[in-house]
Each structure stands twice: as structure tokens, then as C-alpha cells.
Amino acid sequence: MSTHMYGVRVLDIDPKELRVRFKVFAVYYDTGSEMFPPVPDDPAFFFFLLWEAAQPHASMEQRGALARMLDIDTMLDFVWVEENARRFVSRIERVASANHPPTPDQWERLHDFYYERDGAWKDEDLLVQFDYDVWVTDERCIESLKPGDAWGSAMFPMNADTWTAYDAPHIPDLTEPARRIAPFAGKKGDFRRKQIRDVEFSDDGAYLAATTWDGFVWVYDTSDWSEVAHTRAGDRNVAMLMWVPGEPVLTVKSYSRLEDPEPLEQWAFDVRTGQETTAPYQHGHLRSLDGVHRITPNGGGEGGYDLHATDTLPQRTISHAGGWDPIQCKAFSADGTRLFLGAQQNLFVVDPVTARVVDQVPGASDRLFQLASSPDGTYLAAASASRKLDYAGSFGDKRPHELCVWRTADHRIILGRQMTTYVNALAWSPDGRQLVAALEPCDENFANGKSELAVFAMDPTNPTDPPFPEG
Structure with missing residues (x-):
């Protein structure tokens, strides 16, 4: 994998609530430009973390449900991940943060790279970090986790869909x-x-x-x-459509501004008869439904x-x-x-x-x-x-x-x-x-x-x- 951008630690798990609490560290910095990875408030990011935690490189018998069901080719299809992450991760809440953004003194002390060693990172108290409660849709998503699990991740925030059954x-x-x-x-x-x-x-x-x-x-x-x-409303300069309120009568005029004299010339068409017609001049570029x-x-x-x-x-x-x-x-x-x-x-x-x-x-x-x-x-x-x-x-x-x-x-x-x-x-x-x-x-x-x-x-x-x- 490429250089890790984030470090992840499992703080707590509540299977009955289908909830896991993560601590996420930023472990990659450009100290010269004072830049670090974005805040990962994205369902796709945490869906990927759950898949990583399911030990996809272990033997089939040792893998968690996510890794058994989804192979690496699927997880690297990021379009699919963005569309489907919400089916696994139902809700995210950021509950704590620290060192965001770093102070000038902290930037002086930060390094560009931090590596995971036995579930920990050097200068943890200095790193940009966030705690998240993450709710999942099925207990099997978190079955392979236990408090204290930690790993580095090269995953990045995406833009996953978050619509619900109500929407x-x-x-x-x-x-x-x-x-x-x-x-x-x-x-x-x-x-x-x-x-x-x-x-x-x-x-x-x-x-x-x-x-x-x-x-x-x-x-x-x-x-x-x-x-x-299918017809022609004359030769227009930026033709603008507008229906006559409450009528199946379509009008077309050219672009205008408030300071232009009105009413300007307008073309009108009655959809019922299929013929050009006359209609009250339709002011404006856009109207409310009632006009x-x-x-x-x-x-x-x-x-x-x-x-x-x-x-x-x-x-x-x-x-x-x-x-x-x-x-x-x-x-x-x-x-x-x-x-x-x-x-x-x-x-x-x-x-x-x-x-x-x-x-x-x-x-x-x-x-x-x-x-x-x-x-x-x-x-x-x-x-x-x-x-x-x-x-x-x-x-x-x-x-x-x-x-x-x-x-x-x-x-x-x-x-x-x-x-x-x-x-x-x-x-x-x-x-x-x-x-x-x-x-x-x-x-x-x-x-x-x-x-x-x-x-x-x-x-x-x-x-x-x-x-x-x-x-």
C-alpha cells in the first residue's frame, strides 16, 4: 500500500446498538506547507475501514464478514463504494477532536510521516485527531473488531451517498x-x-x-x-422559455435586463391547437408557479x-x-x-x-x-x-x-x-x-x-x- 494518511484505533464497540467508536489520527503532513489530510466525515471512508479491519489478507476462515463478501477489486471500485457505503454505514457522528488545526508551535514539532508501531504512533498527543461514533446496518460489519485494534490506512475521504428510506x-x-x-x-x-x-x-x-x-x-x-x-420561435438572441400561468401556452422571447424597455416582442404557441397565438407578455427570466x-x-x-x-x-x-x-x-x-x-x-x-x-x-x-x-x-x-x-x-x-x-x-x-x-x-x-x-x-x-x-x-x-x- 502507499503511505498511510490516517491511523485508526477502535475505542469501544456496542453490538446491541450496532455502534463502534473510532479514533482517527492524521499521520501524513506537509509541514513545509502546513497541510494535512482532510477531516474524514464520509461514510465511504468508514466503510473501507471496516473492510480493512475484517482482515482481507488473512485466510478465508479468519476473515470477517465484510472481507469474505467483498474482494479488493470491489472495494477499489470507488464509484461502487460511494453508491453503496450507506447500505453498511447508516450514521456517523464526530464526538471529539484535538489539535485541529495545529498551532504554530505544534507545526514546529510535527514530522511529515508517522508510522504505526504495535498499535501506536509516535507523538499521538500532538497529531490531528478525531473520535467518531459509527453506526452500521448489520452486526456482522463489526464482528471482527475489538477495543484496542489499530492499523494505518491509505484510504481517503470520498463523497458517498447518504440518502435514507425517508428521502x-x-x-x-x-x-x-x-x-x-x-x-x-x-x-x-x-x-x-x-x-x-x-x-x-x-x-x-x-x-x-x-x-x-x-x-x-x-x-x-x-x-x-x-x-x-417541433417548431421555430423566430431567430432569437438567447431564447428564453416561459409558460403562461395556468395555461398550455408557451412563450419565447430574447434575453433582456430590467433596464430594457418592456414589453418586448414575444412569440407564443398554444399546445392545444398546435398554432402560434397571442398571449400576455411574460415578464422576467423566471417566475414562481403561480406567476x-x-x-x-x-x-x-x-x-x-x-x-x-x-x-x-x-x-x-x-x-x-x-x-x-x-x-x-x-x-x-x-x-x-x-x-x-x-x-x-x-x-x-x-x-x-x-x-x-x-x-x-x-x-x-x-x-x-x-x-x-x-x-x-x-x-x-x-x-x-x-x-x-x-x-x-x-x-x-x-x-x-x-x-x-x-x-x-x-x-x-x-x-x-x-x-x-x-x-x-x-x-x-x-x-x-x-x-x-x-x-x-x-x-x-x-x-x-x-x-x-x-x-x-x-x-x-x-x-x-x-x-x-x-x-
Whole structure:
């Protein structure tokens, strides 16, 4: 194995509670740069520790249940580990810490490497360290442990799924789309530099509309995902979709800012008749489901947005950052009580009535690109810069987007999948039963009419399925 990054000691075991307490030391340092391994609060990390403790290199008779069931090739399939660790490790709680971060005096005394000797490490009182209570789903996960067991590990924290049985009915199964739709397939024309820019469900969820940057439009019946319209909304400059509130009437206009004169020219299409029509001008770049709240970029130079005036409220500026932090993506919850704003790296939750930030996640991602909210705002789907390491694909440092699901109550990413494409747009159906992503290849077919719509159904594999085979 490579140089150990962590040292591990078993402090206590409670088989009845399915709990083990670990002490984890950081045993690898770059003292010149004052760096050390990250805090390992990840289920996959502890799942791997449990497997290591099951003595996978001992004889078959001496191995614990985890090592008997899972070979090293499986455990080194880190994508599999991230997806399945939650089936073995149900909960983690960090209960104590010490020397985090080291003081200047401690850095002077620390060495770069520490090695395990007879279950101990030199300068243990000096090392960065944490105590964890770890709950497992089956007693067999901890059957091979005893207090005082200690070993060094080259394992590193990952980004394991942590969703639960409670979450499952409300979040999309990102393992495989329930349906794939290729809007450009079979169509005639020159599709060079063409890609799907936006997707939006009608208010009743009966239809999904998609458009390109320059105004090609598709409409699908979501009952069977048949194409009910393929047309052109004129020659647009950044075509923007918006349904007329409560009506199966789609509008498309060009990008605008608050200081632009309105109403601007707008194209409208009645899905029922399949014909162009006229409709009230649809203000804004995004609206709440009831149409009451709408937002448009302002000219303040900070990448911010304003909420439009209503019959009872004035125009309101969203002071989401107080500095340069341009909004990259946005989504209303279907009940209209929350507006989610993804800035460069920060996630903001805004009350549309007051325009005030009521919650935020600083440093939510290295980059946020797309957002979609579940109907009640309990969950967010986000296309973001990938958290995955090189093991997630042969992309090197230029990986395409990761598609994640956030639980907004505790700011946790509970589900994540490394995509092999970029995610150009996201839409969560008003009934909460489907998530649609516009996927764009990142190879030579980029922006060449190869966009695909992926329809994800809710409810991943039941997490209560026993991880161990019966018998």
C-alpha cells in the first residue's frame, strides 16, 4: 500500500446498538506547507475501514464478514463504494477532536510521516485527531473488531451517498434515466452549434418544453413523452422559455435586463391547437408557479437580480452577497415560498416577499451551473463542478458536471453522480415525480445537435435492502 494518511484505533464497540467508536489520527503532513489530510466525515471512508479491519489478507476462515463478501477489486471500485457505503454505514457522528488545526508551535514539532508501531504512533498527543461514533446496518460489519485494534490506512475521504428510506420517494434515481429523448434525431437541417439551452414544465406538468439558444422549440406530452410540437420561435438572441400561468401556452422571447424597455416582442404557441397565438407578455427570466414572483437581472454590476413589482409589493433588489458574486442559476420552489440562487460557489435561499436571504450555504461547490427545486423546496437538484476524483472517469482535471441532490434542511448533498456529459438545464416536475436534465456531450459532438433529454424517475433502490446475503 502507499503511505498511510490516517491511523485508526477502535475505542469501544456496542453490538446491541450496532455502534463502534473510532479514533482517527492524521499521520501524513506537509509541514513545509502546513497541510494535512482532510477531516474524514464520509461514510465511504468508514466503510473501507471496516473492510480493512475484517482482515482481507488473512485466510478465508479468519476473515470477517465484510472481507469474505467483498474482494479488493470491489472495494477499489470507488464509484461502487460511494453508491453503496450507506447500505453498511447508516450514521456517523464526530464526538471529539484535538489539535485541529495545529498551532504554530505544534507545526514546529510535527514530522511529515508517522508510522504505526504495535498499535501506536509516535507523538499521538500532538497529531490531528478525531473520535467518531459509527453506526452500521448489520452486526456482522463489526464482528471482527475489538477495543484496542489499530492499523494505518491509505484510504481517503470520498463523497458517498447518504440518502435514507425517508428521502427515497422524494428524490430522483440517478442510476439510469427512465427515458432518453433525442430532440434533434430524425430532424432535417443544419444543427451545427445547436444545443438544448432550457427546459420547462407547464404548470400542470402535462407538457415539457425545450428550446435552443436561437429559438428552435420542442414540446413533449409527459404522459407518454411523445413529441407534440417541433417548431421555430423566430431567430432569437438567447431564447428564453416561459409558460403562461395556468395555461398550455408557451412563450419565447430574447434575453433582456430590467433596464430594457418592456414589453418586448414575444412569440407564443398554444399546445392545444398546435398554432402560434397571442398571449400576455411574460415578464422576467423566471417566475414562481403561480406567476406572482418574477426575477430579472438588474444593472447593478454585481450579477444580481430584482424581483418584479406586484399589486401589493414594490420592485425588490435581492441583496444576496453584498459584493461581486454573480448568480449562475436559479429556481423557485413550486409553492413559491422560496427562491434558490446559485452564485459562483455559494448557494442562497431567498424569501420572495421580502427579497431577503433566509439561508445560505457558503462554498457550496467549486462552481454551480444549474438548479431545480422539488415542489416544496425540501430538495434541490444541482449540476455543479465535480467533487469526484480521477477514479470517476478518464477526464483528468476537466471532468464534466456532477449531478447532485441536496437536502436543504441540513445543507447536505445526499446523492451524487458523475456525468459523462455537461448538464445544460434542469427541471423538476410540479408533481415532484420526475427530474429532466438536458445533457450535452463533451466530445467532438459538443453543440452539434447531439443534446439529449434524460428523464429521471423518483425513488432510488430501497436502502433498507439488507447488504448481506441471507444465510
